[in-house]
Amino acid sequence: MMLLPCPWCGPRNATEFRFGGEAGRRPDPASASPEEWRRYLYFHTNPAGWSTETWYHGAGCRRFLTVERHTVTHEVRAARDTATGTTGEGIS
Amino acid sequence: MSSPLARSPIPPGPATERDGWEVDARVPGGPLTLSDETPLAKVHVRAPFDGASRAALGVGFRRTRRADLGAGEVLVVGSGPGEWLVLGAPGTAGALRAAVEQRLAGTGEFTSVLDLTHGRALVRLHGAAAPAVLAGVCAIDLADAVTPDGSAFRTSVAGVVTDVVRDDLGGTQRSGAAASDNGGVRSYLLHCERSSGRYLADALLDAGRLSGLAMTGFRGLA
Ligand SMILES: [Zn+2]
Numbered sequence: 105m106m107l108l109p110c111p112w113c114g115p116r117n118a119t120e121f122r123f124g125g126e127a128g129r130r131p132d133p134a135s136a137s138p139e140e141w142r143r144y145l146y147f148h149t150n151p152a153g154w155s156t157e158t159w160y161h162g163a164g165c166r167r168f169l170t171v172e173r174h175t176v177t178h179e180v181r182a183a184r185d186t187a188t189g190t191t192g193e194g195i196s
Numbered sequence: 197m198s199s200p201l202a203r204s205p206i207p208p209g210p211a212t213e214r215d216g217w218e219v220d221a222r223v224p225g226g227p228l229t230l231s232d233e234t235p236l237a238k239v240h241v242r243a244p245f246d247g248a249s250r251a252a253l254g255v256g257f258r259r260t261r262r263a264d265l266g267a268g269e270v271l272v273v274g275s276g277p278g279e280w281l282v283l284g285a286p287g288t289a290g291a292l293r294a295a296v297e298q299r300l301a302g303t304g305e306f307t308s309v310l311d312l313t314h315g316r317a318l319v320r321l322h323g324a325a326a327p328a329v330l331a332g333v334c335a336i337d338l339a340d341a342v343t344p345d346g347s348a349f350r351t352s353v354a355g356v357v358t359d360v361v362r363d364d365l366g367g368t369q370r371s372g373a374a375a376s377d378n379g380g381v382r383s384y385l386l387h388c389e390r391s392s393g394r395y396l397a398d399a400l401l402d403a404g405r406l407s408g409l410a411m412t413g414f415r416g417l418a
Contacts (some may be wrong), residue, residue, distance in 0.1 A: 105335070112257065112277050113349060117335050120352055165277050185293045188245070190277075 109183050112165035127170050127186075149150035152176050158186065159191030204234035205317050205393040209411060215287030222413030228323030230400055231413040233385065235394065236318055236417065237270075237289035239296055240310045241280040248303035253280055253296075260346045262274055266295035271385075273348045273418055275359050281387065283417060289313040317393020320415055321400060322365065322383040329404040330384060334360070345380060354399035358388040365418075 106118035126148050131140045149155070152175060159169045172182040184191045202217045202405065212221035217235035224231055243249030245257065245368040255261040257274040264270070284292045289311045297309045321330060327338040333354040336343065343349065345364040350357065367380025388396050401409055 113351075116351065164350050166350075182391060184247045185277075 106178060108159060108171065109180055109192075110161050110164055110169065111183050111185055111190050112167060113161065114192075116161070116164055120161060121169075122160040122162050122164035124160055124168070127156045127158045150175075154181075202235070204232050205390050206232045206234065206319070206397045207394075207412075208232065209386065214414070217286050218287075219414040220411070222411075224324070224412045224415045226410055226412055228325050228329070228404065228407055228409045229321075229408055230397060230404070231322065231415045232397070233320050233411050234316070234390075234413065235286040235317040235414065236286040236313075237282075237286065237314050237350055238284040238318065238387070239284070239289065239293050240312045241282065241296060241300070241307065242278060243280070243300065243303070243307040244305050244372070247305050249300050249305050250416045250417050252303055252314075253282075253298050255280070258348055260348050260363065264359070265292070266298055267291040269417065271361070271363065273359065273361050275348055275387075276350060280344040281316070281359060281361075283385070285416065290401075315390050316387055317390050317396065318385060318387045318399055319393070320363075320383060321404075321409075322381065322415070324382055324408075325404075325407045326382045326384055329400065329407055329409055330360075332403040333399060334358075336360070349357050350396045352367050353388075354396060354403070355388060356392045356399075357397050358396065359385075361385040365415075 107115045108118050108121055109115050131144050155173055155175050157171050157173055159171050161167055168183050169188040170186045173180050208220040210221045211218050219235055220232055224316050250256055253272055254263055255272050255274050257277050258274045263272055268285055273281040275281040282296055293309055293311045322324050327387050331338055335352050343362055345362055348361045350359050364380030365382050365383045408415045
């Protein structure tokens with residue numbers, strides 16, 4: 105079982121989440137060129153190493169999370185709520 | 197014309213009518229039981245995670261509290277970050293929704309209060325062996341140290357996204373107390389989308405077959 109440390113819910117089975125791919129800033133829809141959209145949608149770094157990713161905890165807190173995960177060892181060194189920055193400390 | 201009768205997605209044993217609902221008429225009892233609590237009023241609240249609304253509801257994410265918000269005794273559940281579920285007696289949903297809305301009106305925060313009573317299913321798994329049954333279909337640590345009485349979490353139960361609320365019955369302290377061992381009998385409320393309710397009940401009965409889990413009558417919050 106792959107575990108992800110949700111900042112709101114604690115460690116959870118990865119099947120509770122939806123993988124959102126590498127985290128990146130979405131281009132401005134009003135001004136982005138087709139080339140910029142293609143790069144944003146289809147060009148990824150795919151590192152064998154540390155990767156900053158978006159995960160959605162659909163079966164738990166229903167929040168979007170930004171997770172720093174090592175793609176080789178699956179070690180997770182940081183996880184925070186994408187919108188609020190919550191890291192899980194002090195939630196009660 | 198008689199008023200319409202509300203029905204749970206989980207078929208009852210011998211049925212009777214109560215507060216406009218068809219409920220299982222059996223007297224609740226037995227060492228390990230599953231009861232259909234769908235008739236309980238279910239009001240959903242959304243508000244900022246840690247502001248005046250949280251203070252007004254008196255409980256935060258992952259905890260529960262028994263209270264009277266102006267429409268009889270209810271169980272307030274911190275079901276998500278900025279999300280609450282308020283459970284009350286059958287037939288009180290309208291009054292409860294209005295009472296919660298009124299309570300939150302003074303906070304000045306952007307909130308929404310919705311009556312979800314007929315859109316959700318709710319069952320109670322009750323008995324000392326309840327954690328063993330639940331552990332078969334849910335990956336959360338159910339030990340007192342991790343999920344004591346009065347704790348709540350949302351997770352996958354038999355593949356269904358479910359709000360799980362530990363609400364031990366018959367103890368010396370009510371939910372929300374910090375003490376984990378209050379002498380009560382282990383009890384879990386499981387809350388999910390109505391369309392998954394029958395499946396969830398069947399899956400739990402299946403998981404509890406070897407432990408002697410049996411369906412029983414409606415209990416309510418008491
Ligand atoms: Zn979560």
